[in-house]
């Protein structure tokens with residue numbers, strides 16, 4: 001496990017040097033986006049009004065306050081990435097986003113796109129919004145403000161992290177490793193706690209589907 | 213002689229409901245904090261230890277700077293236990309709680325997370341038709357009332373479920389359901405948190421039992437030794453899976469398994485799992501007949 005302090009924008013070589021399990025702290029800029037933002041880009045077909053090339057995209061809907069035409073942060077936390085999963089391969093391919101910062105990971109398809117185009121998934125500690133808010137120094141710009149709180153937020157960060165490289169550009173996913181190990185362990189755990197798996201042990205509505 | 217009964221001050225209830233929502237979002241209960249601290253000390257996986265340390269640092273910062281612990285302000289849930297010595301006007305009680313939740317949202321102000329399920333329109337009030345969720349309970353002879361406020365986050369709520377098993381499958385099916393569900397949820401519910409389990413009852417009540425289970429402070433066990441043993445067993449089993457904090461591997465997948473139960477139908481074997489994240493927020497107030505408010509968790 002290595003520890004890195006990286007400055008954005010990130011280049012492909014840096015991303016490819018990261019391995020699942022490494023830890024990263026980020027300085028520079030990240031772009032906050034979530035559900036509606038992705039729908040605006042990929043379903044409504046509008047290109048983002050700012051270049052995302054080389055930057056990480058953070059899955060967030062920040063609470064902001066507008067003071068004298070300036071956006072001030074109130075609380076900024078990270079949301080579940082899987083809801084944006086279907087758009088991630090295109091986001092990486094078309095806009096050369098180099099990292100996705102989120103919680104709980106993405107699918108195999110996104111992992112493939114990361115491998116192909118050189119991107120990674122950085123897991124933030126979900127729920128630790130107090131710390132995250134303080135590591136975000138400033139909301140420098142809000143693009144597509146009519147979509148707020150699901151606009152595009154240009155955030156200047158200082159030491160954002162720790163972020164765990166949970167999916168790397170070599171096709172390796174820490175989530176997958178941990179989950180597979182846990183699933184493989186289940187039969188032994190069942191045995192230890194006297195769960196006989198020969199039975200169906202299926203809820204009654206699903207048993208009905210086995211009727212002849 | 214007729215017994216003295218006390219009118220409820222609904223203005224006070226509204227204030228308390230408002231304060232509880234804000235306090236719950238800013239400060240974690242001491243039992244949760246303690247459990248996270250000891251999990252951090254015990255943890256043998258370096259990534260997991262970093263995650264737990266980060267969680268603890270973030271909690272301390274939120275408290276110090278009066279910031280929200282998590283950006284998800286949740287669905288507002290109020291659990292009431294009302295002493296018999298009070299004269300209750302149920303409708304006004306509902307109004308007061310709803311107003312309190314709305315005022316908390318708009319005065320702080322924080323993000324209202326509640327919206328219309330079809331139009332997805334968000335009034336930014338945290339309340340609306342059917343919200344806040346209110347659960348009622350009554351204390352015989354009680355000369356106080358308790359309001360427990362739980363802002364329930366969605367990452368963990370979304371990993372919850374109910375299943376109706378066959379009586380022949382017995383308790384085995386229930387255990388297997390819990391284990392499978394927790395492992396498959398991965399990092400989505402922000403583990404390590406509380407796994408609340410309802411066993412028995414009807415379709416509607418089993419979900420409520422699971423919710424009550426996540427509201428119980430850590431370190432408590434079910435009064436019934438059979439269910440207490442099952443809690444311990446499931447806790448061990450889940451933690452031996454190695455899923456760990458945020459699903460990235462480690463010794464602590466849950467801080468505690470809590471079970472609440474009730475009798476059920478002879479042809480039913482229902483279970484509900486309500487997942488609570490590490491940000492297991494709750495705030496409690498006890499209001500005496502003299503109008504004195506005591507704050508707790």
Ligand code: SF4
Pocket residue numbers: 078079126127128282283284364365366367368400401402489490491
């Ligand atoms: S699951 Fe809990 S800790 Fe995680 S983001 Fe949601 S409310 Fe916050």
